Amino acid sequence: MTTCRLCGSASLASVVDLGATPPCERFLTERQLEEPEVTYPLHLRVCTGCWLAQIPPMITPEETFTEYAYFSSYSTSWVEHAREFVRGAVDRLGLGAGSFVVEVASNDGYLLRHVVERGIRCLGIEPSENVGRAARDAGVTTYTAFLDPGTGAAVRAEHGPADLVVANNVYAHIPDVIGFTKGLRALVADDGWVSIEVQHLLTLMERNQYDTIYHEHFQYYTVASARRALATGGLVLVDVESLPTHGGSIRLWARPLEAVNGPGGRSGPDGQGEPGGQNGRSRSDGQSRPGGPGGRVAALLAAEKAAGLHELSGYAEFGERVARVRRDLLGFLLDAAREGRTVAGYGAPGKGNTLLNHCGIRPDLLPFTVDRNPYKHGRFTPGTRVPILPPERLAEERPDYVLVLPWNLREELVGQLSFVHAWGGRLVFPIPNLEIVEVNP
Template sequence: MVIATCRLCAADLTETFVDLGMSPLCESYLTAAQLDGPETFYPLHVRICSACLLVQLPAYVSGEAIFSDYAYFSSYSRSWVAHAGRYAEAMAADLALGPDSLVTEVASNDGYLLRHFVARGVPVLGVEPAANVAAVARARGVRTEVRFLGADSGADLAERYGRADLVVANNVYAHVPDLVGFTAGLAALVKPTGLVTLEFPHLLRLIERHQYDTIYHEHYQYLSLLTAGRALATGGLAVVDVEELPTHGGSLRVYARPESAAGEPSSRVKTVLDAERDRGLHEVAGHRGFAAAVATVKRDLVDFLQSAHGQDRRVVGYGAPGKGNTLLNHCGIRSDLLPYTVDRSPHKQGRFLPGTHIPIHPPEQIDRDRPDFVLVLPWNLRTEISEQLGHVRDWGGRLVFPIPRLEVA
């Protein structure tokens, strides 16, 4: 048997964090013509490095295979666009950004964030590997390069466009198999006195809130502040501040600067590190026991769906996020228990979920069918979706949230 090695420190990976079996790529939505063809499943076996404590999924699939053509468009979440707008407003004020500044975002998607800086007259550069998504950003007036970030591409982009006052990397630091090379790219893009900010789901919250559906092949690592700091240090970047955010079930926004300009970190850095230490995340043993919590989530959801089916009560899905595909495939849920789901993105409508082959309809299908229950797969957008689906209660329908524990609301 070949033993995988840690992508951060190269130690052998012999400790399991959780093994979710086999699953297809979470964003590989199928057309009707593909339903009778073969479909590839890959392991979802997450390890923890005994040396540096990085929780990681071996690169069973390359980043190019996942991200070169992508089905996720950030702008379809109103709450996420609003979150980006608040960030842009704060950064523009704090850093006094203006027409002589530069903001570079890595994994800039469809321009959901950079468009807020464009509206303020701040020059921007988006770096987005998915050509189909980058085209949407360009159509919105967001200057975007179709590139994967690494040490060489970061240096090339900095030479062509200049180094940035602010480098943004939202929900991408967990998505890169070459963590060291990507970090070198971030360091190349930022000015010697500039700022790098990263947002990613916090491993501490993933464990506490049983968020195992956020494990999928495009998430190569699951980060604590401790391990994120160790990764950033490989590129000469030092953590100077951190915020705890409610997004994605509990995220961190990490602020880092080149080490020569970093200075002393804020007190919030120590607070978060202490919380991780208290939970046991500064040693391997503190990561054990997650598999038992996963089994409980699976059992409760399957029991609920089978019970509803046995009582001739209809359950349909809302949303077609990547996390939902991990959940449904791990639980073995198919269209007999969940006949369809809906999604606001026209890029997903008319397609089928990978592995489960559950069809994806426009949201209006729920209003026509008036089901008894709506299973909310993007539970991390609970507030936004609860408002969108508030009318379901008009016909006696109820919303079901599977994470952190089954709740019928």
């Protein structure tokens, strides 16, 4: 990588180098264990011009997402999060039977099915053919495509402009951030809304969440860099919410420039819009749309600046904190092996494969992991080649420790895994720091 993909600057500084790993969702079949496996450098850098953190686009989205192993509906808490988002968006934006909602990277319809239940017209745009089929089977109309300006214009021409465009956990997954943003603008009505959820670089850095760095994620956003990215497509950031999802995310609310500076809204501090009602009207119940005059935007920008993320000094110690996570986890696993204690994994998420590969954890230290997704059963983790089995194997094998790889679902999984208490098993969380947890029945 020689230049920033957002602003074109050649001033890119190293944040952390995780070596070379295979793509995190390229789970291996048994036959593929006898074949060579390609790895790619995984080196996070930050642009000192616009502060977008990024990795080189070593693999294309087409390689990763045409056939995809991740189905959102297998996470109970994530489905509930989607339900609450839809409920809130319907109320706050005044969506109804005459509205139109589009979700980009709609996966298996985990979110839009709640829109369908409310009788609101909607469309999913999903590049992965296999998960798109699952969405259609669930009654969610889904268009198989990657979003770019041409796709956005074609969908708008056929279906009309969207009152709300949702893009959850996809804004980091596209190397052409400018083209994707222009695609979002092509989809949304001139007085409409765009809602984007993406991991916040601030929490990634503060909580040592380095395992969320992998080849599917091409960039990592602060509010400052996200605002710059949105502006490339003619979208204005008007509000931002802090969310607990994925260890700490932000929900960006944006509007077309026309809605902010035209009759439907007015300009706020730092170019932020102060949202009015649908089509510029006020809500009859007196509640405001997301935002206000950029207050939460300003607060998070200030938090980022205080953490040093708008200057190079804030990134200096991250590499050492990452190394400490690796040393602690390996030390625990080696001690457990010497003591004759057994360890199994729970989950096979993409982030887990960054962790396993960076730490060099293979079946001698982690004989197997389990996952709720049947697509992964009988396959092996990329690079480290740990077998992936159905969840029932935990109760059969009764390991002394269960290493939880999707640590971001901690609250959900502590409840799901309470049964390990029956044989005295304990849970191990590797991020942000190694923690061994007793579970109660």
